[in-house]
Amino acid sequence: MRLNRRSFLAGGAAAGALPLLAGQSKRPPAGRDSSLDARLAHAGARPVLDRSAFSTPVIIESIELLRKGREHFLRVRSQDGAEGISVDNGRADVLHPILNRLVIPYFIGKDARDLVEHLFAVYRDRDNYKFQGLALWCPVALVEFAILDLLGRVAGKSIGELLGGIVRRTVPFYVASGRRDTTPEQEVDYLKRLIETTGAKAVKYRIGGRMSRNADASPGRTEKLIPLSRKALGDKIAIHADSNSSYDAAHAIPVGRMLEDIGAVFYEEPCPFDDFDATKNVTEALRIPIALGEQESSHARFEMCIRERVADIMQPDLFYYGGLIRSIRVARMAAVRDMPTTAHLSGGFGFVYMLHFASCVPKIGPWQEYKQGVETYGQWFDPPLRINDGAITVPQGPGVGIADPKEILRGAEPVRG
Secondary structure (H helix, E strand, O other): OOOOHHHHHHHHHHOOOOOOOOOOOOOOOOOOOHHHHHHHHHHHHOOOOOHHHOOOOOEEEEEEEEEEOOEEEEEEEEOOOOEEEEEOOOOHHHHHHHHHHHHHHHHOOOEHHHHHHHHHHHHHHHHHHHHOOHHHHHHHHHHHHHHHHHHHHHHOOEHHHHOOOOOOOEEEEEEEOOOOOOOHHHHHHHHHHHHHHHOOOEEEEEOOOOOOOOOOOOOOHHHHHHHHHHHHHOOOOEEEEEOOOOOOHHHHHHHHHHHHHOOOOOEEOOOOOOOHHHHHHHHHHOOOOEEEOOOOOOHHHHHHHHHOOOOOEEOOEOOOOOOHHHHHHHHHHHHHOOOOEOOEOOOOOHHHHHHHHHHHOOOEOOOEEEOOOHHHHHHHEOOOOOEEOOEEEOOOOOEOOEOOHHHHHOOOEEOOO
16 A cells, blocks of 8 residues: 555544644644743854954865874864864864764865854764764864864954953863762862862862762762761862762752752752753752753753753853854853853863853853863963962963964874774
8 A cells, every 4th residue: 555645644643643634733832932932042043253353264275183192183274374273182082083084074175264154064064963962073173173273363363252252361160070989088188189289269079970870989978978078178168069960850859958058059960961851850859050061962952951941050061062152152042041151171171162161151150160281281371371269361362372383283193094
C-alpha cells in the first residue's frame, strides 16, 4: 500500500497518533509571555562585533595550528600581512582533525569583519552541526579567538573594545579547586593554600561524586566539608560549590540547604546538566542561586533556560560554547531577566579570555572563575597581568593583548591531520 501525505495524516489522526491535522494552527503555550520572548530574541540577535572599526576588508589568507611543548596555538594571517593568535585549552590533542579538516577550511578567503555571520555559517558548513557540542565548538572558539586578536591588532583595539566597550578594568575572581580526592580536612587546607598563593577572596570546591547518581566522592565528605569550610575559612571568604551533576532533585535540595546555612554564593550544576526539569525543581526550592551552563552548546537551549528560569546564573564555557561572541549573546539574554553571567573556564590560558569577556559584559556575577595562569601567562602582556585585592587586571594591548606574539610562537611546529 502506498501512502501519500494526506492518507498518512488521516490515518495517523484516526489512530490518535497525531494531535494536529494538516492545516491546523498551533496555539502558543498557555501563560507564555510573548513580550519576554521578543526581548530575549532581540538581546540574542543584537550586533556584538563593532564592524565600523574597519574601513576595508580583512581577508583571511591562512590559519595554522601550531604546537610548542605541551601548548597548542592557532595563528591566523590576513592577505595584507596582519596576524592574530589564540591559545588552546588542552583539547587540541584530540580535536585537531575536526579543527584542521572541518573548521579551518571554511574561514580561508573570508572577510574577518563578518565573523559573527561566519560563526553560524561554519556550524552549517559540511553538516558540521552534526558535531554539535564540545567537539565542534572548541575548534570554532580557537579560530574565533585568533580572528578577534587579528581584528583587534588591525583596529588598535582590545577584544573588549571590539565586543561592546570596556566597562571594567579589573575582574574579581574565585579560585577553583578541582579536587575530590581529598578528605574535608585536606580540602580546606588546600583551599587555604590557594587563597594564600592567589590572593583570592572567594573559592569554589567540589561536592558530591561527579555525575555519581547521588553517591558522594567518599562517604560523608560533602556533609562534613560544607560546614567545615565556613568554619575554617571564616566569614570573609565567599564560598561557591560545584556538584558536577551529582544529584537528582530530591538529593540536591538538602545539600543546597546546607550551602544556604553557610551563606554560599552559588550552587553549580546540582543535577545532571541536561535535566532542566530537575534543575528547575531545585532552583524553585532553594534560596541559594543555582548556576548552570558549562556543558551547554545550544543558543536555543540557553534561551529556554533563561526564559523558564531553569537556573539563576548562566555559565557558558568560553571554549565549549564556541567563543566570546556567542557567550556575550547569552549574557545579554540573561540580563533581560536580571540574571548575571559568569564565564566557566576549562583551564590554562582560558582565564585571559574570561578577562576580556568580563571587561565588556555589564551584568556579571560578583566573581568570575580562575584556576591558575597569572604567574606564567601574565608575563606575556605589557604591562604584565597582576592580581590585586582579589581581582585580576584586564589586558590593555590590542587584540588579546599579548605583547610579542612572534616570540611566544618561536620554535612552534605545525600540527597536521
